[in-house]
Amino acid sequence: MQSAADIVFDAATKTYAGSAEPAVDALSLTVPAGEICVLLGASGCGKTTALTLVNRLTELTSGDIRIDGRSIRDQDVIELRRSIGYVIQQAGLFPHMTIEENIATVPQVLGWKRSRTADRVRELLELVGLPHKEYADRYPAQLSGGQRQRVGIARALAADPPIMLMDEPFGALDPVTREHMQDEFLRLHEQVRKTTLFVSHDIDEAVRMGDRVAILAQGGRLLQYDSPERILRAPADDYVARFVGTDRGLKALTLRSLGELKLDPATGDDEASLRTGDTLRTALSALLAGGAERLPVADESGKTVGSVTVDLIREAA
Amino acid sequence: MHTFFASFSFMTDHFGLLADRTVDHLKLSAAAVAVALVLALPLGVWLGHRGKGSFLTVSISNIGRALPSLALIAIFLGLLGIGFVNVLTALVVMAVPPVLTHAYLSVEQVDPDLVRAGRGMGLTEWQILTRIELPLALPVLFTGIRIAAVYVISSATLAAVAGGGGLGDIILNQVSYGLSGVIAAALWVAFLALAADALFGALRKRLTPRGVLAGRSA
Numbered sequence: 182m183q184s185a186a187d188i189v190f191d192a193a194t195k196t197y198a199g200s201a202e203p204a205v206d207a208l209s210l211t212v213p214a215g216e217i218c219v220l221l222g223a224s225g226c227g228k229t230t231a232l233t234l235v236n237r238l239t240e241l242t243s244g245d246i247r248i249d250g251r252s253i254r255d256q257d258v259i260e261l262r263r264s265i266g267y268v269i270q271q272a273g274l275f276p277h278m279t280i281e282e283n284i285a286t287v288p289q290v291l292g293w294k295r296s297r298t299a300d301r302v303r304e305l306l307e308l309v310g311l312p313h314k315e316y317a318d319r320y321p322a323q324l325s326g327g328q329r330q331r332v333g334i335a336r337a338l339a340a341d342p343p344i345m346l347m348d349e350p351f352g353a354l355d356p357v358t359r360e361h362m363q364d365e366f367l368r369l370h371e372q373v374r375k376t377t378l379f380v381s382h383d384i385d386e387a388v389r390m391g392d393r394v395a396i397l398a399q400g401g402r403l404l405q406y407d408s409p410e411r412i413l414r415a416p417a418d419d420y421v422a423r424f425v426g427t428d429r430g431l432k433a434l435t436l437r438s439l440g441e442l443k444l445d446p447a448t449g450d451d452e453a454s455l456r457t458g459d460t461l462r463t464a465l466s467a468l469l470a471g472g473a474e475r476l477p478v479a480d481e482s483g484k485t486v487g488s489v490t491v492d493l494i495r496e497a498a
Numbered sequence: 499m500h501t502f503f504a505s506f507s508f509m510t511d512h513f514g515l516l517a518d519r520t521v522d523h524l525k526l527s528a529a530a531v532a533v534a535l536v537l538a539l540p541l542g543v544w545l546g547h548r549g550k551g552s553f554l555t556v557s558i559s560n561i562g563r564a565l566p567s568l569a570l571i572a573i574f575l576g577l578l579g580i581g582f583v584n585v586l587t588a589l590v591v592m593a594v595p596p597v598l599t600h601a602y603l604s605v606e607q608v609d610p611d612l613v614r615a616g617r618g619m620g621l622t623e624w625q626i627l628t629r630i631e632l633p634l635a636l637p638v639l640f641t642g643i644r645i646a647a648v649y650v651i652s653s654a655t656l657a658a659v660a661g662g663g664g665l666g667d668i669i670l671n672q673v674s675y676g677l678s679g680v681i682a683a684a685l686w687v688a689f690l691a692l693a694a695d696a697l698f699g700a701l702r703k704r705l706t707p708r709g710v711l712a713g714r715s716a
């Protein structure tokens with residue numbers, strides 16, 4: 182199995198039996214290999230349907246979906262699903278199995294040797310930041326919501342699938358844990374580079390997580406498919422503009438960090454509270470809150486490397 | 499009171515007889531429960547997995563509840579004549595509804611998210627059933643077997659009416675065994691039913707997955 186594959190939606194359409202309108206209507210988009218594509222939209226607009234068309238939990242009514250050039254219709258459905266990681270909102274961990282057994286589910290049905298499965302479980306638990314010794318033998322009920330979701334991700338990665346489908350994976354977590362998990366997942370994605378379809382109804386999550394964002398409207402109609410930057414700066418229409426919010430100018434500032442700016446030289450010896458890793462939004466907020474003209478910026482080691490002003494941020498924005 | 503205590507001396511005096519009849523009684527009961535399991539378990543579990551059949555299982559269990567066992571035995575006496583087979587059939591008919599409904603409900607009530615997760619991971623329907631649904635269904639499923647067993651053991655007493663043997667032979671034959679014999683045998687039946695209840699209750703506890711118990715105490 183390769184590490185990533187592209188996903189092509191080709192006029193993918195789903196009309197549920199007994200329903201007059203399609204839940205997903207002629208959706209066409211390409212997710213390049215190794216990228217994260219966020220399907221963003223209000224509740225009921227067809228995000229879950231679009232996602233589950235890929236692993237055929239929902240069968241296409243018409244159109245096609247191709248993974249690495251191969252139509253999903255031509256593949257054995259069980260094999261197809263085993264080659265796709267699937268993460269759902271409440272993690273869906275099996276309560277009667279230990280964490281280790283949960284993660285080992287797909288390797289087991291694939292007939293892996295015990296030792297290979299055990300090694301893989303160990304590796305994955307480390308990858309998601311849960312020490313094997315402490316967590317392998319616990320049951321899902323003995324974990325926090327965030328930890329359960331980590332296990333859900335590890336379980337989806339178990340057989341090293343080229344593709345991950347994630348349906349509002351952090352939707353049930355408290356805001357602090359959610360943000361933490363978003364960062365963790367991005368870090369993990371840097372390492373494993375799976376092509377990821379990520380469903381969300383939260384614009385902040387979408388611009389944070391997505392290499393690309395697909396904005397869907399009722400009936401699974403694709404309104405805009407762009408980088409987060411473009412979505413925020415150039416919404417395709419009024420609906421998108423309203424959906425991303427009137428504060429989209431501020432949101433766009435979260436996409437860039439101080440390190441990406443050409444900073445002014447440092448002045449004075451004030452202790453820097455800003456770091457090069459902070460976003461422009463954080464910097465602007467600090468400038469406004471402190472009522473300062475100019476604030477010093479330090480690199481991650483704490484050494485002051487320059488200073489930032491509101492003007493500098495405006496130019497960059 | 500006197501007869502009540504006399505029933506205990508009857509138990510010690512006629513221990514061999516009681517043991518003999520108990521073996522018959524349990525054989526008949528076990529056979530009835532076993533046949534009911536073979537008939538109703540796979541059907542109930544399969545319907546539960548499909549999530550279809552609540553109508554069927556509810557109807558069957560209502561019919562089962564509406565028909566008193568004595569009436570059933572009478573019906574089968576009329577249809578099949580006196581004998582072991584027709585008593586067995588009546589007991590099976592009694593045992594099927596609780597087994598079927600509990601088997602159905604036990605599987606049907608498993609969190610649909612878990613089934614969805616399993617299916618999405620590429621488990622086959624059989625793997626979903628055996629690895630996810632059944633382990634989580636076992637406690638409720640066992641409750642059905644437990645109810646059926648208690649029901650059958652108490653009702654098997656009526657087998658004697660139809661010539662089926664068992665402890666009912668003593669209970670319905672006061673002429674030969676006296677009142678103390680009748681009470682002794684009745685107590686035995688009650689004891690057997692309670693013992694079966696306790697046995698299956700203990701089994702149910704052992705079959706509840708540890709992870710599920712962990713969830714309850716957490």
Ligand SMILES: Nc1ncnc2c1ncn2[C@@H]1O[C@H](COP(=O)(O)OP(=O)(O)O)[C@@H](O)[C@H]1O
Nearest residue numbers: 197200204222223224225226227228229230231
């Ligand atoms: N299994 C189903 N059968 C019939 N209609 C469904 C089914 N699943 C979803 N729908 C309908 O399809 C539409 C899109 O649902 P969904 O894909 O779940 O939206 P989202 O994930 O964006 O909230 C909704 O109107 C929903 O009611």
Ligand SMILES: [Mg+2]
Nearest residue numbers: 225228229230
């Ligand atoms: Mg959804």
